[in-house]
Amino acid sequence: MRRDVFQAIADPTRRAIIALIAFQALTPNAIAENFNTSRQAVSKHLRILTECELVKQEYQGREIYYSLELNKMKEIDKWLEQYRRIWENKFNQLDNVLSKMKKQPKK
Amino acid sequence: MRRDVFQAIADPTRRAIIALIAFQALTPNAIAENFNTSRQAVSKHLRILTECELVKQEYQGREIYYSLELNKMKEIDKWLEQYRRIWENKFNQLDNVLSKMKKQPKK
DNA sequence: TATATGCGCAACCTTTCGGTTTCGCAAGTT
DNA sequence: AACTTGCGAAACCGAAAGGTTGCGCATATA
Known part of the structure; x- marks a missing residue:
């Protein structure tokens, strides 16, 4: 599944996620709290963003912090x-x- | 059907079309000749690009020239x-x- | 050890996407 | 007037998108 940066930013929710984590790393749950979306939906977006390397993960215990890959x-x-x-x-x-x-x- | 600039540039063919008409207005047929795509497929892309105002049309006889809206x-x-x-x-x-x-x- | 929490993943469903084929029409050409 | 050409639009189709629900697993907490 070859991901593309342009395809990644095509979705408005993903652009909002990008804006959210631009200045601070956040967990999927923390991100989801900012929208009217489920944690799983956010998780799927994060997967896409991670696949095209727009976002990086940092494991910390059982939590995963996502931050923007400038x-x-x-x-x-x-x-x-x-x-x-x-x-x-x-x-x-x-x-x-x-x-x-x-x-x-x-x- | 609310179109979005980001969604418009998400498709690689559309980005190629944008690059093609950046410096010279072209007709759908002329554009299609540059790819392995049908004229109709190009036409659909042009419709999307026009809807979100990334591209403008100029009628000239029965031909329509498309150019980039910078x-x-x-x-x-x-x-x-x-x-x-x-x-x-x-x-x-x-x-x-x-x-x-x-x-x-x-x- | 039992329970709660954070997470990814898979299955499923509906909607949208991108393409083709077919059509109708207007504008040129013979 | 008959034919060709350039085009948009509609119908159709398989694939992908984006969401939900349910699951399993690891990590924390009681």
Whole structure:
């Protein structure tokens, strides 16, 4: 099950989880208390976030603290960079961008 | 059917389409030629991209040219901004970020 | 040792996604 | 007028998403 950062942040609940644990590591139960969702649902989201390495776990007794993996967030920033270059009108390597995306394999 | 920018960029084919039309407006057929996908499939993606205003149409005879709506791309950048502030260690309004996300309504 | 708690995991269900096929229509072409 | 072409829309389908419920297990607590 190949996970993708973009797919991970597509879900609004997952973005909310990301925001929650951005500054402090939290357990699944603590996270779930912040939404109208069950602990299991949060757990599933955390699994997806962990799989694509947007989130890291830290075991502490029987509790697991989840926190944000900022480096992975930079990956999104890196993708945006090419377009930021356009709207800031400094597109030096534009053909690079284009050729990289052409003839993309299906899916 | 409320569309979301984050959901729109979740699909790899849609990201490829975005990259394709970033510098030049293209018709659905022209876009489809760049992938192993049918024109109809591309058309569906364009519909989603148009719905969330990531893409704009320009009618020209019986052809429709699609091009990127850069302003909407900035919306993603804006979301990332809060986290960029963290990894650049200049989080001035961090509690602002946190409180905004708490008690989020379900979904 | 018995009980409560925190957790992941699997099974299940409904909804959505992404694709194909088929259609209808408007705009060009002959 | 007849044909071709570019397109969106609808119907259909298998796969995946996101939720719930129930389970098993390890860790704490009585």
